Amino acid sequence: MSRNDVPLIENNLDFLPFVPDAVILADGEYPVHEYPLRLLRETPYIVCCDGAANTFISHGYIPNMIIGDGDSLSVENRMLYKDRLLYVADQETNDLTKAIRFLLGKNFRNVVILGATGKREDHTLGNISLLMEHFPCFLHLAMVTDYGVFIPVCDSHTFDSRPGQQVSVFNFGACDMRSEGLVYPVRDFSRLWEGTLNETSGSAFSIFCKGNYLLYLAYDVK
Amino acid sequence: MSRNDVPLIENNLDFLPFVPDAVILADGEYPVHEYPLRLLRETPYIVCCDGAANTFISHGYIPNMIIGDGDSLSVENRMLYKDRLLYVADQETNDLTKAIRFLLGKNFRNVVILGATGKREDHTLGNISLLMEHFPCFLHLAMVTDYGVFIPVCDSHTFDSRPGQQVSVFNFGACDMRSEGLVYPVRDFSRLWEGTLNETSGSAFSIFCKGNYLLYLAYDVK
Numbered sequence: 208m209s210r211n212d213v214p215l216i217e218n219n220l221d222f223l224p225f226v227p228d229a230v231i232l233a234d235g236e237y238p239v240h241e242y243p244l245r246l247l248r249e250t251p252y253i254v255c256c257d258g259a260a261n262t263f264i265s266h267g268y269i270p271n272m273i274i275g276d277g278d279s280l281s282v283e284n285r286m287l288y289k290d291r292l293l294y295v296a297d298q299e300t301n302d303l304t305k306a307i308r309f310l311l312g313k314n315f316r317n318v319v320i321l322g323a324t325g326k327r328e329d330h331t332l333g334n335i336s337l338l339m340e341h342f343p344c345f346l347h348l349a350m351v352t353d354y355g356v357f358i359p360v361c362d363s364h365t366f367d368s369r370p371g372q373q374v375s376v377f378n379f380g381a382c383d384m385r386s387e388g389l390v391y392p393v394r395d396f397s398r399l400w401e402g403t404l405n406e407t408s409g410s411a412f413s414i415f416c417k418g419n420y421l422l423y424l425a426y427d428v429k
Numbered sequence: 430m431s432r433n434d435v436p437l438i439e440n441n442l443d444f445l446p447f448v449p450d451a452v453i454l455a456d457g458e459y460p461v462h463e464y465p466l467r468l469l470r471e472t473p474y475i476v477c478c479d480g481a482a483n484t485f486i487s488h489g490y491i492p493n494m495i496i497g498d499g500d501s502l503s504v505e506n507r508m509l510y511k512d513r514l515l516y517v518a519d520q521e522t523n524d525l526t527k528a529i530r531f532l533l534g535k536n537f538r539n540v541v542i543l544g545a546t547g548k549r550e551d552h553t554l555g556n557i558s559l560l561m562e563h564f565p566c567f568l569h570l571a572m573v574t575d576y577g578v579f580i581p582v583c584d585s586h587t588f589d590s591r592p593g594q595q596v597s598v599f600n601f602g603a604c605d606m607r608s609e610g611l612v613y614p615v616r617d618f619s620r621l622w623e624g625t626l627n628e629t630s631g632s633a634f635s636i637f638c639k640g641n642y643l644l645y646l647a648y649d650v651k
Contacts, residue, residue: 301622301625301626324550325547326576327576327577327595327645327647327649328546328553328557328574328576328577328579328645329577329597329599329625329626329645329647330625331546331550331553332554332557332597332599332621332622332625332645333597333621333622333625333626334622335550335554335621336620336621336622337622339620340620340622352550354548354549354550355549355550355551357550373549373551375551375554375555377551377554398558398561398562399554399555399557399558400523400526400554400555400556400558400559400562403523403551403552403554403555404523404551404555423549423550423551423554425549425551427549
C-alpha cells in the first residue's frame with residue numbers, strides 16, 4: 208500500500224489523548240492521511256518550519272508563524288508573509304527546535320508536530336529524539352504521521368485504544384517496565400526493536416514503569 | 430520535493446564502501462531512487478521479506494528466496510514460488526531478522542537492506558535497531574533508502590565522500606569520539622539529534638572513537 212492509499216478514518220475518531228492548541232509543521236513529507244490533515248485544518252495556531260511554509264501555503268493556508276534560519280522559504284513567500292516571519296540565526300539548533308522554543312515562550316502547552324517524518328531518515332531520527340528531549344516542558348507534545356502517532360510519556364499511564372490496534376513501545380531510560388492489555392508483555396527493553404509489533408487486546412492498555420518511554424500507536428487494526 | 434522527484438544520480442557512482450553479494454528487500458516503501466533500484470537489478474541474490482515479494486514480483490523480478498511468517502504473501506505468489514519459500518513460525522523475531530539469519534547461515538557476508546523505511550515509522554526505528562544489532566556478524570551490512578545510506582561502524586574509520594555531502598553521525602555507545610573533515614566536530618553525543626545535519630568539507634572524512642556508531646550519508650550535496 209503506498210502512502211497515498213492510506214484509508215481515510217472516521218472524522219470523529221481521535222488518536223491523541225488531548226486537543227492541540229498549536230501545530231508545528233516540519234519540512235518532511237506533507238501529510239496525506241485524514242487525521243493530520245484535520246489537525247492542520249482545525250488547530251487554531253500553526254507554526255511552519257521554514258521550507259514547510261511553502262507547501263502549507265501552496266495548499267491554500269496561511270501559517271500563523273514561519274520559523275527557521277531562512278534558507279528554504281521562497282522569495283515570494285518571504286515577501287508576502289514578512290509580518291509573520293521569525294528568523295533565528297542560531298546554527299546550533301534546527302528549525303524544529305526553534306519552533307518548539309517559540310511555542311514554549313508563547314505559553315502553548317498542548318502541541319502536535321506534523322511533517323516530521325518522510326524524506327531523509329536522519330531528520331526523522333533527529334526529530335524523534337527532539338520530541339523526547341522537549342516533551343517534559345509541555346503538558347502534551349506528540350508527533351502525528353500518516354501511519355500513526357508518537358506519544359512520549361513519563362511514568363505509568365493507561366491509554367484508550369481500539370482492540371487489535373498496533374502498538375510499539377520504545378524505552379528511553381524507563382525501568383521496572385510492565386504492561387497490561389497488550390498481547391506481548393513489555394519489560395525493560397534495551398534495544399528499540401524489542402518493543403515493536405505489539406498490539407492491544409482490548410479497549411485500554413496500561414504501561415507501568417518509572418521514567419521516559421515513547422509510545423507509537425498505529426492507525427492499523429489487525 | 431516529493432519522493433518521486435528524487436533526482437537520478439550517475440549510474441557509475443557508488444554510495445557504499447563495498448559491493449553487496451545479497452540484498453534483503455523489506456516490506457516498507459519500495460525504492461524509487463536509482464541507486465537502490467540498481468542494487469536490486471545488479472545484486473546476484475535477493476531475499477524478500479514476505480509481503481515485499483509481492484511488490485518485487487509485480488516489478489517483473491523473481492526473488493531468490495522469500496522469508497517470513499507467511500501472513501503477507503499473496504495466495505497466487507505462494508503457489509507460484511513455493512520452491513523458494515521459507516516460512517519461519519517464530520513469533521519472537523520479525524521478517525527482517527529471519528532474512529538476516531538466513532543469509533548468515535548461507536555465508537553471505539556483504540549485505541544491503543532495502544525497503545526498510547517508509548510506511549510505519551515504528552518499523553523504521555525497529556529496522557535501524559536491528560541493523561545495529563546484527564552488523565558485527567557481517568563483513569558489511571548497510572541500509573540503503575531513497576535519500577541516503579545507513580552504515581553501521583565499529584571504531585575509527587575514514588570514509589570517501591563528496592565535498593558538501595550531508596552526513597549524520599548517530600552514537601550507539603561509542604566513546605572518545607572526534608572527527609576530521611566534517612564541518613561540525615563530532616563528540617560523544619548522548620542524544621540522536623546532536624549528530625544530525627553535519628556535512629563533509631572535502632573528499633574524505635574520518636571518525637575516531639572506540640565502539641559502535643551509525644553513519645547516515647545523504648545523497649544530497651549542498
